[in-house]
Amino acid sequence: MLNSMVILMVDDDIGGGSRGGVGVAQTVKGVGGGDVEGSELDSGYTVRSAYQLLTDQVVAPLDAAAGLIWHPQVPLKVSILAWRLLRDRLPTKSNLITRGVLPVAAHFCVSGCGEAESAHHSFLSCSTFGSLWPLVSSWAGSSLVTAQTLPDHFVQFTSSAGGSRARRSFMQLLWLVSVWVVWTERNHRLFRGSANSLSHMLDKMKTFSYRWLRVNNSTIALNFHSWWFSPMLCLGLV
Numbered sequence: 001m002l003n004s005m006v007i008l009m010v011d012d013d014i015g016g017g018s019r020g021g022v023g024v025a026q027t028v029k030g031v032g033g034g035d036v037e038g039s040e041l042d043s044g045y046t047v048r049s050a051y052q053l054l055t056d057q058v059v060a061p062l063d064a065a066a067g068l069i070w071h072p073q074v075p076l077k078v079s080i081l082a083w084r085l086l087r088d089r090l091p092t093k094s095n096l097i098t099r100g101v102l103p104v105a106a107h108f109c110v111s112g113c114g115e116a117e118s119a120h121h122s123f124l125s126c127s128t129f130g131s132l133w134p135l136v137s138s139w140a141g142s143s144l145v146t147a148q149t150l151p152d153h154f155v156q157f158t159s160s161a162g163g164s165r166a167r168r169s170f171m172q173l174l175w176l177v178s179v180w181v182v183w184t185e186r187n188h189r190l191f192r193g194s195a196n197s198l199s200h201m202l203d204k205m206k207t208f209s210y211r212w213l214r215v216n217n218s219t220i221a222l223n224f225h226s227w228w229f230s231p232m233l234c235l236g237l238v
């Protein structure tokens with residue numbers, strides 16, 4: 001199911017279509033692997049029942065956060081990471097233990113905090129990785145986010161600098177770049193044995209967001225120095 005949905009999303013991107021996410025019709029086709037309407041005639045299998053089956057089985061329902069995954073200036077691989085994260089489909093240690101890939105004893109978070117590594121832990125509650133969020137909010141000049149679930153966090157973070165469309169778009173991009181930095185840092189610690197400090201992670205987040213945004217923004221392309229200290233000013237959003 002995951003593979004077919006990812007393929008659908010990649011196809012959608014290559015086709016230059018809307019990045020608004022996978023529609024229900026597409027999803028049903030992806031899961032069923034065939035023509036749902038044709039099956040309906042043969043076996044009484046209705047689109048409604050397929051949709052119900054789908055929404056019952058998906059861990060996180062398609063909600064407000066799903067509409068924020070795609071952003072025109074964010075690389076596709078980053079949006080796919082967010083898509084997997086929001087559905088708890090990343091190979092976290094908790095998920096690998098559930099699948100019997102890892103022994104229960106191998107559950108520890110790579111930061112050394114002593115807690116079990118789950119998606120919620122790594123991206124929100126970890127005393128190391130979770131501390132990135134206040135730093136990002138401080139850099140962006142936005143209010144702190146207190147949401148306790150990942151989808152809620154994404155939605156609240158996106159609105160945490162005010163309601164204008166440009167500000168929300170920027171904060172949406174910052175959430176996506178932040179989860180990318182956390183996951184790559186987690187992988188570096190796990191597989192390479194190297195560890196960056198929190199301030200280095202923040203620097204990476206600033207660098208990536210600058211690179212992604214400067215493509216379509218000549219003002220920030222000329223102001224790397226000010227980007228480092230006041231991104232909102234750089235974007236003309238204050």
Ligand SMILES: [Zn+2]
Nearest residue numbers: 109111113126
């Ligand atoms: Zn931790």
